[in-house]
Amino acid sequence: MNPAQALEDIFRREHGLVLSSLIRSFGDFDVAEEALAEAVASAVETWPRSGTPANPAAWLLTVARRKGIDRLRRRRRLEERLPLLAAEEATLPIDRSDSSVPDERLRLIFTCCHPALSPEGQVALTLRTLGGLTTAEIARAFLTSEATMFQRITRAKNKIRLAGISYQVPSSEQLPARMESVLAVVYLIFNEGYSSMSGNELVRVDLCQEGIHLAEMLVGLLPDEPNVLGLAALCWLTEGRRPGRIDSAGELVLLADHDRTKWNRAAIDRGLVLLQHVHERGIERPYVLQARIAALHSTSPSHAATDWGALVELYISLYELRPSPVVALNHAAAVAMAEDESAGLALMEPLAGALAGYQPFHAARAELLARAGRPVEAAESFRQALTFPINDVERRHLEKRLGEIEGR
Amino acid sequence: MQYVLMIYDNEGEEAALAEDEINAIVAAHSALARKWRDEGRFLGGDRLQPSATATTVRMVDGKIVMTDGPYADTKEQLGGFYIIEADDLDHALADASAIPSVGRTIIEVRPVWA
Numbered sequence: 317m318n319p320a321q322a323l324e325d326i327f328r329r330e331h332g333l334v335l336s337s338l339i340r341s342f343g344d345f346d347v348a349e350e351a352l353a354e355a356v357a358s359a360v361e362t363w364p365r366s367g368t369p370a371n372p373a374a375w376l377l378t379v380a381r382r383k384g385i386d387r388l389r390r391r392r393r394l395e396e397r398l399p400l401l402a403a404e405e406a407t408l409p410i411d412r413s414d415s416s417v418p419d420e421r422l423r424l425i426f427t428c429c430h431p432a433l434s435p436e437g438q439v440a441l442t443l444r445t446l447g448g449l450t451t452a453e454i455a456r457a458f459l460t461s462e463a464t465m466f467q468r469i470t471r472a473k474n475k476i477r478l479a480g481i482s483y484q485v486p487s488s489e490q491l492p493a494r495m496e497s498v499l500a501v502v503y504l505i506f507n508e509g510y511s512s513m514s515g516n517e518l519v520r521v522d523l524c525q526e527g528i529h530l531a532e533m534l535v536g537l538l539p540d541e542p543n544v545l546g547l548a549a550l551c552w553l554t555e556g557r558r559p560g561r562i563d564s565a566g567e568l569v570l571l572a573d574h575d576r577t578k579w580n581r582a583a584i585d586r587g588l589v590l591l592q593h594v595h596e597r598g599i600e601r602p603y604v605l606q607a608r609i610a611a612l613h614s615t616s617p618s619h620a621a622t623d624w625g626a627l628v629e630l631y632i633s634l635y636e637l638r639p640s641p642v643v644a645l646n647h648a649a650a651v652a653m654a655e656d657e658s659a660g661l662a663l664m665e666p667l668a669g670a671l672a673g674y675q676p677f678h679a680a681r682a683e684l685l686a687r688a689g690r691p692v693e694a695a696e697s698f699r700q701a702l703t704f705p706i707n708d709v710e711r712r713h714l715e716k717r718l719g720e721i722e723g724r
Numbered sequence: 725m726q727y728v729l730m731i732y733d734n735e736g737e738e739a740a741l742a743e744d745e746i747n748a749i750v751a752a753h754s755a756l757a758r759k760w761r762d763e764g765r766f767l768g769g770d771r772l773q774p775s776a777t778a779t780t781v782r783m784v785d786g787k788i789v790m791t792d793g794p795y796a797d798t799k800e801q802l803g804g805f806y807i808i809e810a811d812d813l814d815h816a817l818a819d820a821s822a823i824p825s826v827g828r829t830i831i832e833v834r835p836v837w838a
């Protein structure tokens with residue numbers, strides 16, 4: 317790795333930790349971000365000469381705090397904070413290489429994922445502040461312009477300031493609802509990466525990795541929270557299957573046809589370890605259930621040998637907690653395997669109204685109809701699935717299946 | 725920080741309520757306002773007359789034009805408001821959640837400029 321890349325990696329890794337601490341000190345996102353940017357600029361200048369400090373985060377924090385205080389002095393803003401900060405500064409040792417940086421990332425993620433912010437704003441702000449991605453990188457990852465993404469982030473930061481969204485870990489009575497929002501953001505980031513594996517992949521920041529990184533950070537901060545462990549496990553287990561999802565020709569492969577030897581065993585093992593850490597009382601929590609579903613797939617030697625009966629049970633438990641038609645669809649698909657296609661199709665039919673606009677419904681139904689020997693209806697469903705905006709890999713797969721059904 | 729809690733009600737549903745139901749809601753509002761007053765956080769607020777009593781004033785081509793009725797012709801109409809002092813948005817949102825509901829009440833929470 318070249319020196320510039322090594323520095324870049326350090327900045328990325330320490331970004332959330334240092335920024336969260338700076339926001340806590342300055343009470344202002346913009347001042348904190350600008351101060352950190354200045355500290356990074358001065359690190360780029362001095363580290364190659366003086367060597368990388370033993371504790372880069374502490375170095376960055378010390379320098380950024382000085383820069384931030386200067387900036388505040390110049391702006392004459394937040395003057396009431398200055399005496400306090402100056403006093404703290406005086407007590408800081410000159411060499412902070414051995415001191416730890418106060419970890420305020422939990423406050424930061426709860427603020428960034430506050431449900432009073434728009435979901436897109438939550439995602440963008442989380443990637444920007446905790447992921448350390450640039451606005452341009454986030455824009456590319458979500459296939460939108462940098463100007464749009466800049467506006468989205470600015471809007472979220474302004475709302476935090478003007479509406480008085482506080483920078484703190486929520487109280488215990490608010491925690492479950494607010495935690496839900498944090499987990500949803502992290503999962504959304506991971507899924508955006510997972511479901512968008514298309515021709516555009518090369519220009520996109522790896523959102524799967526970013527989601528896993530955030531989930532692992534949460535595990536570090538809240539190591540006993542079942543849903544946190546469940547989410548991290550779910551991401552790793554799903555990631556573990558990723559290499560089997562595309563074949564050597566770049567075509568999409570259904571789970572049933574994966575070459576399971578290609579799966580990333582290290583990722584799957586990490587997911588299983590996380591799942592083992594879930595306390596007995598937490599095994600029925602929503603993300604834990606989803607991780608257990610993923611684990612059943614990931615540990616089966618083959619599609620046929622999968623314990624479909626256990627999957628059906630897990631989907632029933634999940635449906636009790638999250639009675640959504642999408643969960644019902646997955647349940648129906650598992651029943652189709654545990655029993656037969658017609659049993660699965662019978663459960664799918666009542667979902668047709670609720671899921672008319674959900675592409676995977678049409679794709680799954682088409683596949684079952686094809687296997688049940690009902691080619692005319694299957695072809696109709698494949699055509700329906702193809703009317704949705706989907707990536708090229710998936711489009712080719714559906715077209716191929718449609719061709720096979722129609723004997724072309 | 726100061727927040728305005730704007731309460732939007734479905735006026736049709738409200739009109740259909742029985743008198744004792746109305747009385748119960750009014751009593752709940754009074755209790756809530758009293759609590760906020762005791763905490764020193766009540767800065768104002770009241771129930772509004774129905775939107776049929778509203779008059780909208782606009783400047784059109786430099787002239788004041790008045791029209792009968794509310795600004796937005798929606799099913800839910802502003803039916804009352806509170807101005808409160810709260811620590812932060814979460815505090816204000818918890819206050820909004822405590823407001824007694826008339827059917828499907830919607831409450832918009834807005835920080836006051838300052």
